[in-house]
Amino acid sequence: MTRRKIAAGNWKMNMEFEEGMELARKVSHMDIPDGVEVILGVPSLYLKPCVDMLLHVPKVHVSAQNCHQAKKGAYTGEIAAGMLESISCPKVILGHSERRAYFQEDNAMLAEKVDRALEHGLEIIFCCGESLDTRKAGEQNAFVTNQLKESLFHLSAEVISTLVIAYEPIWAIGTGETASPEQAQDMHAAIRSFIAEQYGQEIAEQIPILYGGSVKAANAQQIFGQSDVDGGLVGGASLDAEQFQQIIQSF
Ligand code: PEP
Numbered sequence: 264m265t266r267r268k269i270a271a272g273n274w275k276m277n278m279e280f281e282e283g284m285e286l287a288r289k290v291s292h293m294d295i296p297d298g299v300e301v302i303l304g305v306p307s308l309y310l311k312p313c314v315d316m317l318l319h320v321p322k323v324h325v326s327a328q329n330c331h332q333a334k335k336g337a338y339t340g341e342i343a344a345g346m347l348e349s350i351s352c353p354k355v356i357l358g359h360s361e362r363r364a365y366f367q368e369d370n371a372m373l374a375e376k377v378d379r380a381l382e383h384g385l386e387i388i389f390c391c392g393e394s395l396d397t398r399k400a401g402e403q404n405a406f407v408t409n410q411l412k413e414s415l416f417h418l419s420a421e422v423i424s425t426l427v428i429a430y431e432p433i434w435a436i437g438t439g440e441t442a443s444p445e446q447a448q449d450m451h452a453a454i455r456s457f458i459a460e461q462y463g464q465e466i467a468e469q470i471p472i473l474y475g476g477s478v479k480a481a482n483a484q485q486i487f488g489q490s491d492v493d494g495g496l497v498g499g500a501s502l503d504a505e506q507f508q509q510i511i512q513s514f
Pocket of ligand 1: 437476498
């Protein structure tokens with residue numbers, strides 16, 4: 264089956280306001296191949312102006328980089344899924360390895376965040392991925408499949424089929440080191456077959472699985488060319504309009 268193809272940028276905590284808006288404006292004018300969807304994961308402060316700017320731009324969508332697991336309340340500095348919905352932000356990235364590492368987000372907390380996001384109609388880009396030690400020990404498949412099991416497998420088949428999964432080996436994020444196309448394909452195929460075991464092949468075939476970890480213009484085509492790789496979650500290279508355009512053209 265033909266799955267959605269996605270080039271998602273994750274700006275993380277980069278870009279001051281005018282720079283960010285200029286980048287979003289450039290993306291809004293980019294040439295995007297048919298069947299490809301572009302997502303911009305922008306800092307929370309820029310969500311509303313970016314949503315407004317991109318509302319009528321076909322194929323380009325805005326995403327938050329996180330939301331809190333509580334509905335609302337005394338959580339200073341945090342953002343609730345309902346707040347994202349209230350500004351028409353359509354998507355949210357959950358479980359990025361930086362949030363897991365620096366903000367102690369574990370699989371159980373992420374299961375709660377997933378539920379809150381879904382209650383508010385947000386499409387989730389759910390990140391998973393192993394550390395270098397885990398890979399060296401040959402335990403990467405068990406580790407990643409456990410992340411999915413503990414955070415996602417309480418969902419119904421109908422709901423899980425709406426998710427996007429991003430496989431991001433931690434050792435490849437922001438390091439310049441990329442998983443080889445074969446390593447990416449192996450893990451993506453393992454993720455898909457793990458989902459198939461639980462939900463059936465038809466559901467597993469519908470879910471786009473993105474690769475993340477030092478994707479750039481020079482390697483995107485090879486990585487996106489793997490049969491179970493449906494695009495990329497791109498950090499550093501998404502901050503550069505020219506590189507990001509080339510990545511978008513790599514499908
Ligand atoms: C990311 O932000 O998820 C990421 C993969 O970053 P980079 O592309 O810079 O490695």
